[in-house]
Amino acid sequence: MSGTERMIAPNLRKQHDRCADCAIRHRAVCSYCGPQELSLLDAIKFYRNYEPGQEIVAAGERTDFLGSVVDGVVSLSKTMPDGRRQMVGLMFASDFVGRPMRPIAPYDAIAVTPVRLCLFNRTRFERLLRDTPVLEKRLLEMTLDELDAARDWMLLLGRKSAREKIATFLAILARRAASAHNTHADDGFAFDLPLTREQMADYLGLTIETVSRQITALKKDGVVEFADARRCLVPDFVVLLDAAGEDADGGMID
Amino acid sequence: MSGTERMIAPNLRKQHDRCADCAIRHRAVCSYCGPQELSLLDAIKFYRNYEPGQEIVAAGERTDFLGSVVDGVVSLSKTMPDGRRQMVGLMFASDFVGRPMRPIAPYDAIAVTPVRLCLFNRTRFERLLRDTPVLEKRLLEMTLDELDAARDWMLLLGRKSAREKIATFLAILARRAASAHNTHADDGFAFDLPLTREQMADYLGLTIETVSRQITALKKDGVVEFADARRCLVPDFVVLLDAAGEDADGGMID
DNA sequence: GGATTCGCTTGATCTGCGTCAATGAGAACC
DNA sequence: GGTTCTCATTGACGCAGATCAAGCGAATCC
Secondary structure (H helix, E strand, C coil): CCCCCCCCCHHHHHHCCCCHHHHHHHHCHHHHCCHHHHHHHHHHEEEEEECCCCEEECCCCECCEEEEEEECCEEEEEECCCCCEEEEEEECCCCEECCCCCCECCCEEEECCCEEEEEEEHHHHHHHHHHCHHHHHHHHHHHHHHHHHHHHHHHHHHHCCHHHHHHHHHHHHHHHHHHHCCCCCCCCEEEECCCCHHHHHHHHCCCHHHHHHHHHHHHHCCCCEEEECCEEEECCHHHHHHHCCCCCCCCCCC | CCCCCCCCCHHHHHHCCCCHHHHHHHHCHHHHCCHHHHHHHHHHEEEEEECCCCEEECCCCECCEEEEEEECCEEEEEECCCCCEEEEEEECCCCEECCCCCCECCCEEEECCCEEEEEEEHHHHHHHHHHCHHHHHHHHHHHHHHHHHHHHHHHHHHHCCHHHHHHHHHHHHHHHHHHHCCCCCCCCEEEECCCCHHHHHHHHCCCHHHHHHHHHHHHHCCCCEEEECCEEEECCHHHHHHHCCCCCHHHCCC
């Protein structure tokens, strides 16, 4: 909600000629855009920063902006009347937050880490969308990908054991970290857990205690190592995938 | 996969001047289409029928067609290597099956009831999509709605009790039945369960036995009545919503 | 330095749901 | 009519994960 506008970091400026979030452009909404559409997007964009724990939008609230995650992690979650909470999505850099033609947010969006968003005014963005089929097409593709991810998560929530849930989540983070660093990491690599145990529990449909216990168990079994509670090292990715209940073939790091 | 082409039913013909699935048009892909786009869609469409239990596509398989459900219920499900299965979606009349620009199906699609699909050749449909922004826009909206539904289901799978899961599912079917018959049904109404207990279990992340037991419990508590195993009657929708763990306000039949 | 807080871990116990097994009720077939 | 098959129900039992409770290290604050 409230966030401070900040100058574009010089090191991001250097990499591309247009806008700061172009560092993530190949996966973002604008990835099919030509110079003309990009300049139109540029004209209406602005940036906003959020602190960890800060609410970006609340469920049921009207949102007048939407845009891309430039940096940090955003959680989407639903809460039942009695307080039970389920995280329904985690958004990383280049992911699109907010839904065109749907001004009412159906879930809470909260900054998990320090977050920087590249935002567009809703009505302007929707107008641009009408005139820019290539942008709409990209948005459709991203939404389809999110739908796939959501359905994968349904399998996890409905059918996987606590151990498998944890292992799956760690495998996803490991894969992300590997592709971000262009590491093939045949002999193990490390990454930071952006979430607290409580946030993991909300994401995985478990309690804090179960999360903690299962992580301990995975450590004891040598599947993962932890430098501290937030720093994870995976010695053998295939072993982790196996613990996640997935066939190793389908889940290789590419 | 294998299905028989059939003539368009005369009674559907009568209602509209274009195509049989126009009976469901106001909610389907083509709902924003003008006469010109409709005739283009008409030119490339064909129909296919499936028997209950029949596989429409298997996970990992290439699909050369996509389209709308005209009649019947289709399940989308994922299966783990060891056989655990989770249904990730139920498609009813007017829902769109198959994903443009994604020729490999990520899950099994199976006919739950007798199903009739209105299909389009993939490449032709995608070409049409490129030239018809209004169609693309509609598809984006439908995908956003599906994403919402998937995320609602994540809350159910991750945080709801067996009793709440059953009640939620029955409430969804009850609401569907009510809107289909234009019933407000302040004093109860009945509907048919399209799924077997096993399919319900796969949808809700439970076992057959638990589904059966919880239905028995809901009957004993007077929340629902069953004429037989497949025919359900809801005396008071608000009571059912309460059992589903939802606030009655948000879930009223409109 | 002491007190408080926060995030995490660990232990003890409880319970909701899964597992295993038996039975019943229709429907289809010989 | 009897057999077989499928689908649903019910009971007995066990276990994975929730709940309740305590303790621990590291910040933060006074």
